[in-house]
Amino acid sequence: MSKPRIQDDLYTYVNQEKLDQLVIPDDQPSTGGFQTLAVDVEKLMINEFNEMCDKDTYPNEYLKKACKLFKIVKDVDKKNKDGIAPALNNFAILKELNSISDFNKMYKKLKLQRIPLPFKVSVDTDMKDTKKHCVGIQGPSVILPDAAYYKEEMAAQKQMILGVWTNIAKMILAKTDLTEEEQNQYLADTLAFDEILGGLVKTSEEWSEYVKIYNPRKVNSVSSLLKTVDFKAILTDLFGFVPETIIVTEPRYFKNFVNVFNEENFNLYKHWAYVTGVISSCSYLSEELRDLGSMYYRTIAGI
Numbered sequence: 001m002s003k004p005r006i007q008d009d010l011y012t013y014v015n016q017e018k019l020d021q022l023v024i025p026d027d028q029p030s031t032g033g034f035q036t037l038a039v040d041v042e043k044l045m046i047n048e049f050n051e052m053c054d055k056d057t058y059p060n061e062y063l064k065k066a067c068k069l070f071k072i073v074k075d076v077d078k079k080n081k082d083g084i085a086p087a088l089n090n091f092a093i094l095k096e097l098n099s100i101s102d103f104n105k106m107y108k109k110l111k112l113q114r115i116p117l118p119f120k121v122s123v124d125t126d127m128k129d130t131k132k133h134c135v136g137i138q139g140p141s142v143i144l145p146d147a148a149y150y151k152e153e154m155a156a157q158k159q160m161i162l163g164v165w166t167n168i169a170k171m172i173l174a175k176t177d178l179t180e181e182e183q184n185q186y187l188a189d190t191l192a193f194d195e196i197l198g199g200l201v202k203t204s205e206e207w208s209e210y211v212k213i214y215n216p217r218k219v220n221s222v223s224s225l226l227k228t229v230d231f232k233a234i235l236t237d238l239f240g241f242v243p244e245t246i247i248v249t250e251p252r253y254f255k256n257f258v259n260v261f262n263e264e265n266f267n268l269y270k271h272w273a274y275v276t277g278v279i280s281s282c283s284y285l286s287e288e289l290r291d292l293g294s295m296y297y298r299t300i301a302g303i
Contacts, residue, residue, distance in 0.1 A: 029301040073284075080286045084175050087281040091115065094270050100263060104230040108237045116140060116273040116280075118261040119226070119254070121238060124247075127214045135235070136247035137222070137254065139201040143194045143276070145300055148205065150198030161300060162191070168295050172279055175289070189271035196260055196268075200253040215248040222246045225254045228262045 006013045024031045049070045058064040072078075090113055097103055103110075110117060119137050126132040143165055144150065149158045166187065173183040206212070219242055223231045235242045248254055261269060282293020 027303060029303050076287060079284075080288075083286050084172075084278070084289060087278050087285060088176060090281065091274050091277055094274055097266075097270055100229060100261075100266060103266075104233055105237075107229075107234045111238075114277070114280075116277050118269055119257070121234070134216070134245065134247050135239070135243045136249055137226075138249045139253040140197060142198050142201060143191075144198065146204045147198055147201050148203040150195070164299050165296050166191070168292060169275060169279060172282065172289070172292055173275065176278065186271040186275050189268045190275040193265065193268040193272035196265070197253075200250075200256050200260065202250050202253070213247070213249045215251055216245045217248050219244060219246055222248060222254070226257050228258050 003016050004012050012019065022031060028035060049067060052058055052063065053067050053071060058067060093106070093110065093113060093115065097106065107117070111121070118140060120140070122136055122138065123133050124136055126134040142150070144158060144161055148154060149161065169187055169190070170183070173187065176183070178186060219232065219235070225248075232242050253260075279293055279296075282289040284290075285293075
């Protein structure tokens, strides 16, 4: 590659020699010091786990349990044999949800089974008093890489990326026990629910305004925003008590929560949770499903 003039491209002029030497790995969207560090740490951890598993000696009970999980992850033959069945067993819990009343009673169980939820409850350090912890709520993730894609001016890019995701989702759903008609209905409902979310959750740019995440509100005030669910009952089930203050990280989303999660949209939610959840689970399943599940990310990352 010919060297540009300094007045045309200062960066390339200074770094040309190094740029010519750098090679981006085929399975990565970028390269650099942090990426190299991450790969090296991953190799080191794998070697250490292999050594502990081979010798059957562990520094403590925590690493013994971690090695047990490591062996399960490494058993590719079993994962290939099991196929999609483990994910279907996990998401069978959605069949028990017939109403929002059921959702209130089962929120904790759904959370522990990593079922996608219309709002996430988490505990974090209090930004204004790091000696304390606080309970916060956040909206769900959307299908597209950024909620900004749901804006009208991004319609062309939105449809193109959703088309890629939809084709991948169809291939994965075809491996479930749903009928073809059910697959089509679940997919249509998923896209409909995602469209509702896309106009309300924060964009990456909005999340970068870190101080605006901190919106403490009294629990009664938050309960009034989430009046389609029994928020206090959910908190009691999770923590054994009701915190006085809740950090509302996405005010716009929760001001519109009753329009997102209600009895009318309940089936949309269930189908969205099933489809997006099963796709996310693919990284833990057979090699074929792992490859299918990562295809969307690889496509948008250009690898």
